[in-house]
Amino acid sequence: MPTFGDIRCTMHRHGDDLLSAGLGLRGLAGLATPFAHPFSPTAAELRRRAIHSSWKGIADLDPLGGFGDVYGAVPDVPGREYTTFARLPHARSPHRVLVQVPDAFDRRKRVLVVAASSGSRGIYGAIALAGCWGLPKGFAVAYTDKGAGSGYVDPADGTGVALDGTRARTGDAVLEFEPEGLSVDDGIAVKHAHSGDHPEADWGRHVLDAARFGLAMLDRAMPEDAPFTAQNTIIIATGLSNGGGAVLRAAGDDTMGLLDAVVAVAPNVYVEGHGRPLYDYASEASVLLPAALAAPLFDEVPFARVAGLPLPAWALRGAALRAHGRLAAQSPVAQADEALAMLRAGGWQDDALRVAATSVSLDLWRTITVAYASAYLRRGAGRMPGGFAYRAPPLAGATLRATWWAEGSGVPPGAGIVLAGGTDLSLDPTLPGRLSLRDLWQDDTLRDAVRTTAAALPRDNLPILVVQGTHDGMIPLAFSAAPYVAWLRAAGRRPVFWQVPHAQHFDAFLAFPGFGERHLPLLPFGFAALDRAWQHLDQGRALPEDAAVRDARPRGAGRLTAGALALPG
Incomplete structure (x- = not known):
């Protein structure tokens, strides 16, 4: 079982909500809000910047992309956040977990959405998928950074990232990542690459830890309705890219029956002897x-x-x-x-x-x-x-260093760090x-x-929905989702598999000139799959059939339309 450190609780109301930190769709689509004091941003400013950069890195918020009109929305969702550092028994470094509990939590439905960050992103790296879908419905959302994230350590000044996102020196606060024996010549230390834990081997356990933390924080937020357990709370796991692979790994690791459904979008998933692992291709x-x-x-x-x-x-x-x-x-x-x-x-x-x-x-x-x-x-x-190293050039001073937690992708270069x-x-x-x-x-x-990253077989009756774009050039369907689904079926499982023509891996790239015209966003299909999983659990509606989404077509030069998406019914 994991251990949880000190828990930080913050309120987010009156212009600072859970879903957009008060920015709304217009603010998320625009430029980042400057820090009042660039050398020392506050925890609230860093959180707002982290949420902004997570949205911009995942969703297509371009005016032609249809977000907020054809699909998706960013309503104001007031509530509370609980965050801590969790540690697996064998791990050197913790992984960050965070739970968002909306004020309008549906106490009758009692739903917890558990999400893993895409790529190697920080704790808000799944907010555009899991938060956008679950929070407006009155569902709580628990996130994990999967042992990655942007808690970069700079030996030049001996600083890392504290629980609230601000930079602190070793010994002054508990840090997200504290490598031993780091010298200035070693360059910047990054948790995914340098923790020594091989975090990808534990992706599934990170997701299950987030689910346990989510239940515990629901107990804390609403003691009058406690206990929240896997028996009386519906738990839906979802993720995109590496996050999608993480929730499929959790499905295989879930020997206690915590999860009620899993929705994986463009998953980086590997089954030994089937497909090809990411590092190979x-x-x-x-x-x-x-x-x-x-x-x-x-x-x-x-x-x-x-x-x-x-x-x-x-x-x-x-x-x-x-x-x-x-x-x-x-x-x-x-x-x-x-x-x-x-x-x-x-x-x-x-x-x-x-x-x-x-x-x-x-x-x-x-x-x-x-x-x-x-x-x-x-x-x-x-x-x-x-002979590689991550380095911060001399001109990358305190102002850039202060943004690392909020803007770093978890895998440099970026935010002033070079490879x-x-x-x-x-x-x-x-x-x-x-x-x-x-x-x-x-x-x-x-x-x-x-080999330690290979997925294990989930239990027979667990609903699993997999959504993948046929034009995915980062996690190709032929190497990941397709062989995973075939493996499940050969073992007698019955996953739902939606293959989306013209969809590729990065919705955020659709704003690039010449790119959006040729492709479709994948997020609306992820939302639709989550809808169908929820309808199955809540109403007993049959799971959907597999779909090639044959009527979907590229967006073209104009605005995205619902007809171009042709979402499965």
């Missing part, structure tokens, strides 16, 4: 996909070309890979075709590859594999594989680091760590 894409982008498949794909021509860097990647013995073809065109053929042979589908080009241009493949390699090998900040190392002085300077990360896939220690 991400390290492959980091090396090969840039060389493939000159192929005709990527004609007119946003961010893959400039003025209709492949960038020289991609021709250089092909030549560099040939020099390293990774490609055999001699001409740039033939090298692109060879790299593309290798990706297809590994199971990549063309719709996913086209969208994956965006992740090349944003350098996401290298960013992800650096952090995951360090976590899998349990390396500290000064011993990251490949250093793994480079040389060649014309393709990042290739050495990428090749070293790819070659680590043959390392037995790393592979053993990945």
